[in-house]
Amino acid sequence: MTDLLDSPTTQPPASTGRRAPDMVPGRVGVIGSRSSTNRVHVSLTRDADEQGLVGSMVVVRKDFPSGDTELGLGVVEDVETRNAAHEQIATVGMVTNLVSLERSPGGADVLQAVVDVQAVYQRDVDGQVTPKGSALSTSPRTGTIVDRLGEDDLADIADAAGGASVYALGDIYRMPGLPLPMNTDHYDTPLGSSHAGFFGSSGAGKSALATYFTAAQMRHDDLGVLVIDPQGQFTNEQGLVFSLQGFASGMGRQVKAASLLGDVQLDKNKDLFSRLLGKTKFFTPYLFTQNNDNVGHAIEQVKKALDQVGADGEDWTTADPKVLLEAILDRFEAAVPFIYSSESSAENFRAKIELHRTDLHTGDGSGCDLLPSLRAVLGLFRPGRGKVAEKDLFAHLFARNPGLPRGMVILNMVPEDPTMDIDMRERLGGDDTKALLLGHLMHRLEKEAERRFQTPTIDQETGRARLLNTMVLFDEAARYAPRQPDNDDVARLAKSLSRYAKEMRKMGVGFNYILQEPKDLDLGVWTQLSSGFRIIGYGLGGASMSMVKEYLPSEGKDSGRLYRSFPSPRSTGEFNFMILGGVSPLSMSNAPLYLSAFTSFEQFVDANPWIPRSAIKGATSGPAGGKPAPVETDAVDDDDAFDDLVDPEPFPF
Numbered sequence: 001m002t003d004l005l006d007s008p009t010t011q012p013p014a015s016t017g018r019r020a021p022d023m024v025p026g027r028v029g030v031i032g033s034r035s036s037t038n039r040v041h042v043s044l045t046r047d048a049d050e051q052g053l054v055g056s057m058v059v060v061r062k063d064f065p066s067g068d069t070e071l072g073l074g075v076v077e078d079v080e081t082r083n084a085a086h087e088q089i090a091t092v093g094m095v096t097n098l099v100s101l102e103r104s105p106g107g108a109d110v111l112q113a114v115v116d117v118q119a120v121y122q123r124d125v126d127g128q129v130t131p132k133g134s135a136l137s138t139s140p141r142t143g144t145i146v147d148r149l150g151e152d153d154l155a156d157i158a159d160a161a162g163g164a165s166v167y168a169l170g171d172i173y174r175m176p177g178l179p180l181p182m183n184t185d186h187y188d189t190p191l192g193s194s195h196a197g198f199f200g201s202s203g204a205g206k207s208a209l210a211t212y213f214t215a216a217q218m219r220h221d222d223l224g225v226l227v228i229d230p231q232g233q234f235t236n237e238q239g240l241v242f243s244l245q246g247f248a249s250g251m252g253r254q255v256k257a258a259s260l261l262g263d264v265q266l267d268k269n270k271d272l273f274s275r276l277l278g279k280t281k282f283f284t285p286y287l288f289t290q291n292n293d294n295v296g297h298a299i300e301q302v303k304k305a306l307d308q309v310g311a312d313g314e315d316w317t318t319a320d321p322k323v324l325l326e327a328i329l330d331r332f333e334a335a336v337p338f339i340y341s342s343e344s345s346a347e348n349f350r351a352k353i354e355l356h357r358t359d360l361h362t363g364d365g366s367g368c369d370l371l372p373s374l375r376a377v378l379g380l381f382r383p384g385r386g387k388v389a390e391k392d393l394f395a396h397l398f399a400r401n402p403g404l405p406r407g408m409v410i411l412n413m414v415p416e417d418p419t420m421d422i423d424m425r426e427r428l429g430g431d432d433t434k435a436l437l438l439g440h441l442m443h444r445l446e447k448e449a450e451r452r453f454q455t456p457t458i459d460q461e462t463g464r465a466r467l468l469n470t471m472v473l474f475d476e477a478a479r480y481a482p483r484q485p486d487n488d489d490v491a492r493l494a495k496s497l498s499r500y501a502k503e504m505r506k507m508g509v510g511f512n513y514i515l516q517e518p519k520d521l522d523l524g525v526w527t528q529l530s531s532g533f534r535i536i537g538y539g540l541g542g543a544s545m546s547m548v549k550e551y552l553p554s555e556g557k558d559s560g561r562l563y564r565s566f567p568s569p570r571s572t573g574e575f576n577f578m579i580l581g582g583v584s585p586l587s588m589s590n591a592p593l594y595l596s597a598f599t600s601f602e603q604f605v606d607a608n609p610w611i612p613r614s615a616i617k618g619a620t621s622g623p624a625g626g627k628p629a630p631v632e633t634d635a636v637d638d639d640d641a642f643d644d645l646v647d648p649e650p651f652p653f
Helices: 046-051 089-100 151-160 206-217 244-250 270-277 293-311 321-334 343-360 370-379 390-398 422-428 431-454 488-503 523-531 542-549 601-607 613-621
Strands: 027-031 039-044 057-063 069-082 110-116 119-123 129-133 145-148 167-172 179-182 196-199 224-229 255-259 408-412 470-474 509-514 533-537 576-580 593-597
Touching: 027 046, 039 069, 057 110, 069 151, 119 151, 129 151, 151 179, 167 206, 167 601, 196 206, 196 523, 206 224, 206 244, 206 470, 206 509, 206 533, 206 593, 224 390, 244 255, 244 408, 244 613, 255 390, 270 293, 270 370, 270 431, 293 321, 321 343, 321 370, 343 370, 370 422, 390 408, 390 431, 431 470, 431 488, 488 509, 488 523, 509 523, 601 613
Parallel strands: 196 509, 196 533, 224 408, 224 470, 255 408, 470 509
Antiparallel strands: 027 039, 027 145, 039 110, 057 069, 057 145, 069 110, 069 119, 119 129, 167 179, 167 593, 533 576, 576 593
């Protein structure tokens, strides 16, 4: 990768790994019959047939007397061959004999493609290109020229769409060397945020594409980035195409990568503490034989015990675990009549309490089965060497420091506390526990977004209220926003994420989800993806493909056919995607675009000249020699309004 840094220019040099174009721009045909402003039939030339055309993007050129030219763009999804001799019953036998003699009348073949117009631009006499919509101004006459999209037209269209703000994640499908331009905005706009979904079977390249997209969004300095990392992939960067943390650092961002169960001091929250305690063996099996309503009553008593410790003038987060356990056992004993109505069950519960109390006061108390669970959970709320407070982590994410890009936070959901035994790590690392923690964190995000929306900071340049402008990347999203949750904690989180997707757009928070199947995603979340885009990789079918088809143009029988022809990435090494949504200047309608994703960082650099050399260096060397970025706590917000983040209103467990 050093060749990327050896160029004396300030722009990244051409990549040696980039494929040379094998499809040259040129005439592919003329408008045939029947055609309209939205759909055209193209009679193809023999040259187009010899080069191959399916998957290419073509341009309908309609000239006006004024000297202006209208450019209508569309994708060729299928080509049909017609031959009158083959279609007339009277001549079929003769044609069959000719075929056997290799004298088939191929010269009588008529090749025709149906193209749905997706975007229209107008080039004036001075060469200026402006967007005009998704339909031609009038139906083109037969004989109107149709060309393959070329570099010059593509460059003019990209300039019309924003020039420097345009980026690319890959080439136009089957047009290698022609990057597909995209122009997604940040979220501090009058339109608020948008959401995105990256789908595809295992090995389809969706995580790599989401990584490229996240890097591309970092060209917006004021966009904060939060990565929810359930499996630690974005923290340890195993299997990523390049170092996203190093790229972000090279873009001038401070990166904080932290394990939520090890590196972070959770905020003082008795509801969260009590619920986390319920994920250990503390209640079941040591106090109750099964996880039922009695456990719920006991959890309420734990919260009352924490209140009592606080009333006695001691902070329960720093209290001696043995003292805290004693207070909890006292509450249990006082609440026995409320937990059990049966006298025999009540006496049995009292006996268990007394047994644990005896073990607690024997020697150093290590024989008490309840103490390890209490210590492990209490440790998540205690300060410690190298730990960052949850409040400070969010302060870093939200901070707007003059002249500096916003920060990036990666929350690793894998337990990393070395003091936990294997059983405790498995219990606190389960999907239900992660859902509980994510519910707490997303609730905090919602409250901060609401605060800024209701009492905003005014941008002095524009005079407009500033939104939170934060992007959330959710890996393994089907685990936490599933269509059919398998436990209460996941169900609550899925319901909340569905609501957040709808309500937090206006507040400037955009969610991006990575998962395999649309059918596995919460329906409310799936619906809200229409605000942005859906990227569909190889391997979908059945119920998932039926959901995708609902967002394809109903009038186009060929729409989506190209997706079904995608070859397996395992056999070709290519990662192809169908894009649904208005994220590219090449489509202003609901018709899909098709993308061949970059397979190397060199290709990404080659197609995106806005990437600075420092980001190239960071992405290819990695953060801190390949280790996760260290956690720091020096972020300062523009309005210092983080007092309400110390102990926010509890998540509605």
